[in-house]
Amino acid sequence: MLHAPDTRPLGACVHRSFPEAREPPELSSSPGSTMTTPFLPPPNMAPKAGPSTPGRPVAPGVTVPGSPRAASPFPPPPLCSGLAGWASPGAARRPPEPRPWARAAWKQTHHQATKPDTSTRRRIAKVTMGSPEDELIGIPFPEYSSDLLSGLNEQRHRGVLCDITLKTQGLEYRTHRAVLAASSHYFKKLFTSGSPGTAHSVCELDFLQPDALGALLEFAYTATLTISNSNMREVLRAAKLLDIPCVVEACAEILQCSVDRPGDAGIDADGIDYEKAERYLAEFAARQNGEVRAASPPPAPSPLPQEPMRSIIPRRRKKQHQFLQVKPSRPNNHILHNAPFLSRHFPIPLFDEDEDDDRSPLREERNHSPLNLVSNENSLNYDLERSFDGRPTPPPLQPPLPPLSPPDEVSDDDPMDLEDAGYLNPLHDPALAAELLDGVDKLVRKRRSQVPQECRVCHKIIHGAGKMPRHMRTHTGEKPFACEVCGVRFTRNDKLKIHMRKHTGERPYCCVHCSARFLHSYDLKNHMHLHTGDRPFECSLCHKAFAKEDHLQRHLKGQNCLEVRTRRRRKEEPPEGRRQLAEGLDLSNGRIEDFRMSMIRYWGLPRPDSSEGSPEGPVAAKPPESI
DNA sequence: CTGGGGACGGGGCCC
DNA sequence: GGGGCCCCGTCCCCA
Numbered sequence: 001m002l003h004a005p006d007t008r009p010l011g012a013c014v015h016r017s018f019p020e021a022r023e024p025p026e027l028s029s030s031p032g033s034t035m036t037t038p039f040l041p042p043p044n045m046a047p048k049a050g051p052s053t054p055g056r057p058v059a060p061g062v063t064v065p066g067s068p069r070a071a072s073p074f075p076p077p078p079l080c081s082g083l084a085g086w087a088s089p090g091a092a093r094r095p096p097e098p099r100p101w102a103r104a105a106w107k108q109t110h111h112q113a114t115k116p117d118t119s120t121r122r123r124i125a126k127v128t129m130g131s132p133e134d135e136l137i138g139i140p141f142p143e144y145s146s147d148l149l150s151g152l153n154e155q156r157h158r159g160v161l162c163d164i165t166l167k168t169q170g171l172e173y174r175t176h177r178a179v180l181a182a183s184s185h186y187f188k189k190l191f192t193s194g195s196p197g198t199a200h201s202v203c204e205l206d207f208l209q210p211d212a213l214g215a216l217l218e219f220a221y222t223a224t225l226t227i228s229n230s231n232m233r234e235v236l237r238a239a240k241l242l243d244i245p246c247v248v249e250a251c252a253e254i255l256q257c258s259v260d261r262p263g264d265a266g267i268d269a270d271g272i273d274y275e276k277a278e279r280y281l282a283e284f285a286a287r288q289n290g291e292v293r294a295a296s297p298p299p300a301p302s303p304l305p306q307e308p309m310r311s312i313i314p315r316r317r318k319k320q321h322q323f324l325q326v327k328p329s330r331p332n333n334h335i336l337h338n339a340p341f342l343s344r345h346f347p348i349p350l351f352d353e354d355e356d357d358d359r360s361p362l363r364e365e366r367n368h369s370p371l372n373l374v375s376n377e378n379s380l381n382y383d384l385e386r387s388f389d390g391r392p393t394p395p396p397l398q399p400p401l402p403p404l405s406p407p408d409e410v411s412d413d414d415p416m417d418l419e420d421a422g423y424l425n426p427l428h429d430p431a432l433a434a435e436l437l438d439g440v441d442k443l444v445r446k447r448r449s450q451v452p453q454e455c456r457v458c459h460k461i462i463h464g465a466g467k468m469p470r471h472m473r474t475h476t477g478e479k480p481f482a483c484e485v486c487g488v489r490f491t492r493n494d495k496l497k498i499h500m501r502k503h504t505g506e507r508p509y510c511c512v513h514c515s516a517r518f519l520h521s522y523d524l525k526n527h528m529h530l531h532t533g534d535r536p537f538e539c540s541l542c543h544k545a546f547a548k549e550d551h552l553q554r555h556l557k558g559q560n561c562l563e564v565r566t567r568r569r570r571k572e573e574p575p576e577g578r579r580q581l582a583e584g585l586d587l588s589n590g591r592i593e594d595f596r597m598s599m600i601r602y603w604g605l606p607r608p609d610s611s612e613g614s615p616e617g618p619v620a621a622k623p624p625e626s627i
Numbered sequence: 628c629t630g631g632g633g634a635c636g637g638g639g640c641c642c
Numbered sequence: 643g644g645g646g647c648c649c650c651g652t653c654c655c656c657a
Contacts, residue, residue, distance in 0.1 A: 466643055466644040466645060467644095467645095468643095469643095469644075469645095470644095470645090493645075493646075494645090494646060494647060494648085497646090497647090520649095521648075521649070525649090525650095549651075549652085550651080550652055550653070550654095553652085553653095554653095
């Protein structure tokens, strides 16, 4: 279907800036009134920093009113149904829990909200009109978390309400225990060990460099890590000592490209520092308990099992890792291949970690690295999934493993031969140094460009570099790509190209079973359902199966299916055609829960409390359209 | 009401 | 940073 050029004036979209949303908007009862989105949760309430984490299943009952929710990249479900579930006096300040089953419903609402056609307005109005007065209404405050952090940071700078002073090498940092404990596993353990009643207000952390500690404090209060190439290693080292996984990960990724520069061995805190950190932890806990005693050095950690070295980067899904993968420059590869001991000293992998080719000579060398930083993937603080108490904190000292390298190589105890070091030091070669530094800058820039951006208009989080202009055109209505044949304009060039297939007659996606040809690959995919008979989308109520998910959604919104969703109907003699359905709603066989979950999933309704298993439960699960 | 196709916006990946 | 390409989910329209 061809769409006429969008003549919406700029700013005519239904979205609006967030500050207005702080004020409770008036309920509009007029179907034709200009309903903007005040009652629609601002899309994608994700924190500015942090990728989305979709798909985390939520157990039933988690999202009952008043239940605490964690930060979520997903907005609450549509007001029509979901706001009653996710908002609470304590939870309204935070974005809701990710609820995959509500995502589709929210997307639907958001999609409608971005299309100010008459049907959309009517739908929103209906929704608003139908909201029960006694339902809780959640008003999202997407900027609150950042405001809160900003307020704490201001307090820190002014020294107000600070309850702890960090001292290192003569410098003092007044700060808040809660913020430190929330950002650092080490501080959490430090402040939670011992008796809370006798809190000492000064922590002397001599094992940390002041610059690094300052940078990490800034990070804790601003969610932004400000570092330079010169102090990145020190910050990484401090982050490892303080057990701040996300900083470790970020620094390690950036540094990954420059591992063959001298000094990289210093990115791992040496054993003395870990020992200091551990000892201070013990002393602090002892003082907290009022038992000032000479803290003995912690017992030497048991030797770690030898495992093939992986990476300083935790293994993650390939998709996550690829955007920062580093392709080492050829000169450095050459250097490493010809200097196996260098890889031993600087064992950060030079290749994509997804390469599991252990036959690689380089990997083989790394696997045997005596100074392996992470020979045990579970041992150090790169396992971002581990719990705070899951591992000794701080990380244990890494006992040197027996060198497996040829005996003629430099031993670990031997200082690096200066001549070799000079030869191998790329910084001694201006060209190589420039290349490496340029690589670091490029990585930093790339990482920055990959940071999800929040739309100023709709507060939606846009992922991907260069995607924001594309998204903004959905607000402005700008359609700069015009078809030269028919004049139809598009917001995106790729859509125009697909459109041009209409004029050229090109239908590149051909069905192998029939003569059908399609403009889009996904059309062919949908079409294939005809031949395969595959109907993966089944109505949990009537068990009718559909080939397309949206057809199932449409079916669920249909009035015929809703009529029999009342349990009251079940008590009556069901119509013959509905007998099976009514039996399916029998609470005794548990299917009623299936039905409720189905309603919740497709309409984004709040998850029912376990106590809500009342006979009238399904009745309350009304779709927006039926309100 | 359902089946089918088209359009649209977003995300991932790559250059 | 920007753009191309692809895929996906969703909405819409038509028969």
